[in-house]
Amino acid sequence: MSQTTNQKNIQLIRGFKDILPGETELWQHIERTAISLFEDFGFREIRIPIMEKTELFARSIGEDTDIVEKEMYTFADRRGDMLTLRPEATASICRAYIQHKMAAQDPVRKFYTIGPMFRRERPQKGRYRQFYQIDAEIFGVAAPYADIKLIFMLRTLFDRLDVTDTTAHINSLGCPACRPRFKAALAQLLSEAAPKLCSDCNRRKDRNPLRVMDCKVPGCREAMAGAPSILDYLCADCRAHFATVTDTLSRLGVPFEIDKQLVRGLDYYTRTAFEIQTGALGAQSAVAGGGRYDGLVESLGGPATPAIGFAIGFDRLAEIIAAGAPVTTRPPDLFIAALGETARRQAFEWSAALGVAGIGVSMVYADKSLKAQMKQANRQNAGRVLIVGESELAAGTVVLRDMASKSQQEIPVKGLIDHLVKALC
Ligand code: ATP
Ligand code: MG
Numbered sequence: 001m002s003q004t005t006n007q008k009n010i011q012l013i014r015g016f017k018d019i020l021p022g023e024t025e026l027w028q029h030i031e032r033t034a035i036s037l038f039e040d041f042g043f044r045e046i047r048i049p050i051m052e053k054t055e056l057f058a059r060s061i062g063e064d065t066d067i068v069e070k071e072m073y074t075f076a077d078r079r080g081d082m083l084t085l086r087p088e089a090t091a092s093i094c095r096a097y098i099q100h101k102m103a104a105q106d107p108v109r110k111f112y113t114i115g116p117m118f119r120r121e122r123p124q125k126g127r128y129r130q131f132y133q134i135d136a137e138i139f140g141v142a143a144p145y146a147d148i149k150l151i152f153m154l155r156t157l158f159d160r161l162d163v164t165d166t167t168a169h170i171n172s173l174g175c176p177a178c179r180p181r182f183k184a185a186l187a188q189l190l191s192e193a194a195p196k197l198c199s200d201c202n203r204r205k206d207r208n209p210l211r212v213m214d215c216k217v218p219g220c221r222e223a224m225a226g227a228p229s230i231l232d233y234l235c236a237d238c239r240a241h242f243a244t245v246t247d248t249l250s251r252l253g254v255p256f257e258i259d260k261q262l263v264r265g266l267d268y269y270t271r272t273a274f275e276i277q278t279g280a281l282g283a284q285s286a287v288a289g290g291g292r293y294d295g296l297v298e299s300l301g302g303p304a305t306p307a308i309g310f311a312i313g314f315d316r317l318a319e320i321i322a323a324g325a326p327v328t329t330r331p332p333d334l335f336i337a338a339l340g341e342t343a344r345r346q347a348f349e350w351s352a353a354l355g356v357a358g359i360g361v362s363m364v365y366a367d368k369s370l371k372a373q374m375k376q377a378n379r380q381n382a383g384r385v386l387i388v389g390e391s392e393l394a395a396g397t398v399v400l401r402d403m404a405s406k407s408q409q410e411i412p413v414k415g416l417i418d419h420l421v422k423a424l425c
Contacts, residue, residue, distance in 0.1 A: 013130075014123060015121070015123035015129025015130070016128065017130070022329055023318070025329065027314070031134075033157065033161055034114070034134050034312075035114075037160065038136060041110070041153050043112045044109075045113065046111040048086075048089060048113060049086075050085060050115070051083050051084065051085055052084060052086060052092055052095065054074050054084040056084075056091050056092070056095055056300075057072060057087060057091050060267075060296055060299070061087070061268070062267025062268065064211055064267070065266055065267055067088070067119060071119040071121055072085070072118075072119070073118045073120055085118035087118060087119045088266075089117070089135040090137060090268075090311070093111055094296055094302070094307070095300065097302065098301060098302035102139070103303045103305060107140035108138075108139065108140035109138075109139045110137070110138050110139075111136070111137045111139070112135060112136040114132070114314070116131070116132050117130070117133050118130055119131070125281065125319075126281040126282070126316045126319060132314035132315055133311040133313065134311070134317075135310070135312075136310055137309030138308050139297070139307045140307070141307075144248070145244075145248075147241075147308055148252070150310055151168065151170070151249060151274060152254055154168075154290075154312070155168065158276070161321060162324070162325075163278075165278060165279065165280060165320075166278045167257055167277050167278075168256040168274060168277075169256070169257050169259035169262050169274060171274070172234055172241070172242040172272055173210070173269050173270055174238050175235065175270050175271060175294070177235050178238055182233035185233070186212075186213075186228065187209045189226070189227055193223035196222065197212065197219065198219060198220055201220050210263050211263070212224060213263045214263045214264065229260040231258070245272055259275075262275055264289055268295065268296040269293055271291075272292045272308065273292070274291060275288065275289040275290075280320045280323060281320065286313065287316045287320065288312040288313065290308070290309050291309075291310075293307055331381035331382055331383065332361060332362035332380055334354065334360070334383075334385070334424060335362050335380060335386070336388060337374060337385055337388065339370060339387075340367075340390040343388040344367075344388075346393060347363055348363070350416065351363055353417050354417065357421050359420065359424050359425070370387070378403070382403060383404065384400060384423075385400075385403060386399070387400075393413065396413045398410075399411075
């Protein structure tokens with residue numbers, strides 16, 4: 001296309017988004033709060049690739065899930081290998097755990113990771129095609145204390161971020177010993193309800209009846225309202241596990257609701273499943289979800305390893321927090337208004353030295369009047385302005401102005417950096 005044709009500006013991919021300055025401050029705050037809390041709880045960061053072999057997700061998430069059936073970004077690379085942009089983190093972390101033989105040294109590992117995930121869903125508020133998750137996983141602990149620790153840590157994170165208007169929903173999905181009995185009872189109900197179910201659920205109901213409980217189509221929800229409770233079908237071990245989780249959470253003061261309808265969209269869950277829900281995001285009610293997946297590591301070829309994890313929807317969490325308290329951009333510690341080229345060059349060198357000393361400096365490099373520069377300092381909310389005039393500089397002084405009190409003081413150029421560091425730190 002020639003340069004002269006009317007070219008449209010290139011827009012980002014539908015369902016993808018930019019996170020701009022003004023928003024990134026909040027994202028960084030959330031990230032720092034999460035990292036510091038997780039590290040205190042003994043979790044270590046793991047960074048996994050953004051792409052994996054398609055087979056990893058197909059095998060771990062499950063062929064009958066929304067993600068694998070219709071949401072994955074899958075393509076053949078130039079050599080014909082089938083690759084997928086990760087739709088979630090757990091499968092990759094399991095792959096890494098197995099591949100690096102982590103169980104041989106110490107099967108008990110606690111990981112966290114933060115990063116983008118990709119699902120080709122219908123974009124809407126709180127639902128994107130590239131979105132971010134904050135993910136934490138515990139490997140190698142069968143005891144319910146791992147479940148409790150994760151849910152407690154999640155609650156503590158939300159408290160630290162002042163996100164209180166949320167509810168934790170908890171259920172148990174049983175284990176391979178007790179789930180088949182529940183599935184059979186559910187299958188019975190589903191065959192009677194078949195005409196009311198959506199086409200996806202009609203297809204899934206025989207192979208994976210649990211999935212129907214997770215369907216958001218209103219007709220399916222209605223049909224499932226009278227479904228039996230999985231909690232009535234738990235074996236003694238699963239029942240004891242669930243009782244310890246719920247009793248201990250109550251003792252720790254973590255508010256939650258038992259939600260027998262909660263199954264979660266992925267195949268690999270066993271026993272405890274949970275979701276943090278909010279009313280703040282319209283239809284997108286889940287701000288975090290997680291559960292135990294005791295069979296996954298082994299099914300991917302690793303040693304039998306119980307495990308549990310959660311993923312927080314970072315975008316949704318940021319939206320909830322931003323709605324409550326709009327973030328403001330951090331103002332500079334000091335604005336330097338320099339008049340004339342000699343003053344500007346000197347000011348620029350000072351700004352470099354102050355930056356090294358940890359003081360945020362802002363200045364303009366163009367030749368602007370003092371009035372224009374003071375306007376700029378006001379717009380940036382600078383608390384102090386250093387005015388560097390050509391003749392004052394020649395006389396060995398500059399002026400420091402406090403923008404709030406409007407008071408000014410003359411300071412000698414000699415020892416200026418030390419003076420400013422003391423005054424501003
Ligand atoms: P939903 O029911 O909203 O589709 P999900 O069960 O597919 O969620 P999970 O796979 O459990 O979600 O992922 C954990 C969290 O990641 C969700 O609770 C949600 O906050 C967030 N999340 C999932 N999909 C998206 C998306 N497309 N855009 C933004 N956040 C998402
Ligand atoms: Mg989904």
